[in-house]
Amino acid sequence: MRMKSALIVLGICCSVFGQAPKVQVWEKVVSPGLTYRMEVDTDTPLIVHALRFSIGAPGLKAIPELAGHTINEEGTVKGRLTPAQMVSQESAIAGINGDYFSFTQGAPIGLTVREGELLDTPARARAVFAWGPHQSTVGFCSTTASITPDGGSPIKVDSINQPCGPNDIAVYSPAEGIASTSVSNVTAVVSLNNPTWSPSATLTGTLDSVSSDSKEMKVPDGKALVVATGEKSQSISGLKVGQSVSIQIRSSGIDWDKYENVIGGGPILVKEGKVAVDAEAEGFPASFYAKRHPRTAIGRTSDGDIWLVAVDGRQEISVGATLEELAKIMRRLGCNDAVNLDGGGSTCLHLLGVTVNRPSDGVERPVSDGVLVFGPKPVASKGDLKLVVPSRIGLATQTDAHLTLDGNPVPNSDVIWGAQGAAWIDQGGTLHPLELGRIKLKASAYGKLLVAESTVVEKVRGRSPAPTRR
Numbered sequence: 065m066r067m068k069s070a071l072i073v074l075g076i077c078c079s080v081f082g083q084a085p086k087v088q089v090w091e092k093v094v095s096p097g098l099t100y101r102m103e104v105d106t107d108t109p110l111i112v113h114a115l116r117f118s119i120g121a122p123g124l125k126a127i128p129e130l131a132g133h134t135i136n137e138e139g140t141v142k143g144r145l146t147p148a149q150m151v152s153q154e155s156a157i158a159g160i161n162g163d164y165f166s167f168t169q170g171a172p173i174g175l176t177v178r179e180g181e182l183l184d185t186p187a188r189a190r191a192v193f194a195w196g197p198h199q200s201t202v203g204f205c206s207t208t209a210s211i212t213p214d215g216g217s218p219i220k221v222d223s224i225n226q227p228c229g230p231n232d233i234a235v236y237s238p239a240e241g242i243a244s245t246s247v248s249n250v251t252a253v254v255s256l257n258n259p260t261w262s263p264s265a266t267l268t269g270t271l272d273s274v275s276s277d278s279k280e281m282k283v284p285d286g287k288a289l290v291v292a293t294g295e296k297s298q299s300i301s302g303l304k305v306g307q308s309v310s311i312q313i314r315s316s317g318i319d320w321d322k323y324e325n326v327i328g329g330g331p332i333l334v335k336e337g338k339v340a341v342d343a344e345a346e347g348f349p350a351s352f353y354a355k356r357h358p359r360t361a362i363g364r365t366s367d368g369d370i371w372l373v374a375v376d377g378r379q380e381i382s383v384g385a386t387l388e389e390l391a392k393i394m395r396r397l398g399c400n401d402a403v404n405l406d407g408g409g410s411t412c413l414h415l416l417g418v419t420v421n422r423p424s425d426g427v428e429r430p431v432s433d434g435v436l437v438f439g440p441k442p443v444a445s446k447g448d449l450k451l452v453v454p455s456r457i458g459l460a461t462q463t464d465a466h467l468t469l470d471g472n473p474v475p476n477s478d479v480i481w482g483a484q485g486a487a488w489i490d491q492g493g494t495l496h497p498l499e500l501g502r503i504k505l506k507a508s509a510y511g512k513l514l515v516a517e518s519t520v521v522e523k524v525r526g527r528s529p530a531p532t533r534r
Contacts, residue, residue: 090491092477094157095439097121100415100480101397102491111382111488112393113413113421115158115372117437120198124439126370128162128178128327129154131432134241135171135184135225143170143241144430147412148419156436158415160372161360163328164406165432169227169244172433174328175205175315182261182313183239184225185209190330190346193362193403194323200364202332202401205317207263209235211290213271214308219299221290224313231294235311236283237261243289244280250297251278252290254309259286263315263326271307274300327405327435333361333391334402341387356384358411358424362435363394363402371397372435374413378424380498381488406431416442417513418482418506426484444511445469451507451514453495457487458524463495465516467509480508486520 087105094100097118104111117126131137131145132153144165151159163172166187175192176183185207186192194201209221211233221233228234228245236243239261243251256269269288283289288311292300303309318326331346331353333339343353358377364370373394377384385393387404394402409425419428453465465481467474476493483489486501495503497520507514 146428177326363399442511
């Protein structure tokens, strides 16, 4: 992998009266069709990280993915993993956090479709971003479902792979992993003849069993679980073992012949080339959209490329963005349509083994799902690759880190940088101390990930300390 980097200094107008701030921009080609961009505005201050993905680029694809493969997975915290763990688990080259999610059961709140497979129906109507092999779109999608016993009338289903409320009927597919509820319930197990869960489908099968008060049950492949609570339990308790049933799912708002991937979020940020934040209409409070926070967004350009964007916030070096400001960032990147995703402590962009942004919690937050990018991985260099950084850095001193290959300097255009702890690093390789303490520095280049630690001290006295080599 050889990445080409361009350092651009440009002005972005924030006020019609004030002078525009100077913004440093680095762009590095990760792979043909995939470019990483970092923007640093020291006046606001604001740091933006973004990946531009070209649909149809040879060997590249992007898909929504559940942490742990299912919504409620054994060995995870309510089905959640950090974006870095998800990228590693799936052998992807990059990933960003996705939809809002249930902290108690790990389910994404919005609609999720992965390569044509319906993973869950939305808990509430909010904007989605959809894409397929050739194009992408932004909009709203509604889903209805029912279960019909042989010779009986359709029974309305409230949700698929969402937490079952106190008077609900929920259907669970194997994508749920483990269906659990603490509410008194009746649970029916159905063996399916055609277990293909798509956004619009009719699944047929035979009732295996009907039981009461199942607290936790794994959903096996080829099966469906129907869980009913409250008064609605009566409509399921009357079903008979061996009875034929069908499950009907109908989703509208998306052309399923064109789009096979959907990630939920909301609200809409940009529509048809104009800033169009509809936060109130989608049920978001002013405290959410009018204040600056870390933000994550996804958008599409006029030529069909997709931008995955992470804005750092709640930090001295980056205050974050309101939704209006985020929409303007997406427009500036060329997006004609864009949707906000989960933000705050969830905001995270991971690339080639490096978390390039700085999560506001100080560490990555485990999330329910994300958007992963798959593509050709660089072949590991056979040479002696070293990361060189001083072991101690003065608090008031900016210091450059660099890589060498067989003793020769590595072009910065070939390096993806990331730093956590007491300093941050720009994509020019310059470390910026923030406070006294330890720094964990990562650099990815030529198919290798290098890690080094340094310490920010009050002042480095005397001779310069020996550099750390890893």
